[in-house]
Amino acid sequence: xxxxxxxxxxxxxxxxxxxxxxxxxxxxxxxxxxxxxxxxxxxxxxxxxxxxxxxxxxxxxxxxxxxxxxxxxxxxxxxxxxxxxxxxxxxxxxxxxxxxxxxxxxxxxxxxxxxxxxxxxxxxxxxxxxxxxxxxxxxxxxxxxxxxxxxxxxxxxxxxxxxxxxxxxxxxxxxxxxxxxxxxxxxxxxxxxxxxxxxxxxxxxxxxxxxx
Numbered sequence: 001x002x003x004x005x006x007x008x009x010x011x012x013x014x015x016x017x018x019x020x021x022x023x024x025x026x027x028x029x030x031x032x033x034x035x036x037x038x039x040x041x042x043x044x045x046x047x048x049x050x051x052x053x054x055x056x057x058x059x060x061x062x063x064x065x066x067x068x069x070x071x072x073x074x075x076x077x078x079x080x081x082x083x084x085x086x087x088x089x090x091x092x093x094x095x096x097x098x099x100x101x102x103x104x105x106x107x108x109x110x111x112x113x114x115x116x117x118x119x120x121x122x123x124x125x126x127x128x129x130x131x132x133x134x135x136x137x138x139x140x141x142x143x144x145x146x147x148x149x150x151x152x153x154x155x156x157x158x159x160x161x162x163x164x165x166x167x168x169x170x171x172x173x174x175x176x177x178x179x180x181x182x183x184x185x186x187x188x189x190x191x192x193x194x195x196x197x198x199x200x201x202x203x204x205x206x207x208x209x210x211x212x
Contacts, residue, residue, distance in 0.1 A: 001033050003041040007055075010048045014101050020045050046114055049102050054118035056095065060088035061126045077132050078188045084126070085180040089165055093173060103166065120155060127154045157187055 001009075009031055013021060021027035024045070028035040042048045064084040073079065092099050103112040132150060161183060165176045 001031065001037060006031070006038055006041050007048055007051060010045070011052060011098055015098060018101065046111075049111075049115045050118040052098070053102055053115050054122050056091050056099075057088065057119045057122045057126075059091050060084055061122065063087045063091075077130050078184060080130060081127075082181060082184050085161055085184065086177060089161075089173060089176055089180070092162075092165060100166070103162075116159075120158075123158055124151050124155065127151065153187065157183060 010027065013027065013030065021030065024038055025035050027045075028038050031038070042051070061084065064080060064087050067083060067087075068080055102115050105112075127150070128147065161176070161180055164179050165173060168176045168179075170176075
């Protein structure tokens, strides 16, 4: 069984049973394949769940890049980010029941963060590929700190938008679309040095922490 088929079958299992299989053995038996066949692709259920969330981000990224390559008006970084998020919400919308299982609330919140680990890597790689130039950060001498500051801010925004969508009960999640546009406008227009210095301090802390 191919890797994507195993992942799709696991997604179906979660949706049908509203919980994980009792063990990898039970899941393999459900698929009528050997347990080692599953392990050849994924070492754990956590790995499969993280892969699903990363795949949602990849789908939104690829669709945004395709649209940008076909339309010169998408050359602006702000437009690309807005398009990415609007596309990401559409991808999530088509998989909302599954996303709610992958990102549980309450006592299982830690698992939700684990399931976003791979998605975070894909998202930040995409953000860095846009080579976003924040003029208000020009006072920062270190390029590495600039990059880390941007990553911290971008990931915080990603989490905020995702959380807003998860709790959005408006028709067709229209409030999420408005929130995305206003949130992106603010992030690109921001010029308050006090806020920026706070973000810089956080970026320096994260950079230092990664070295230790």
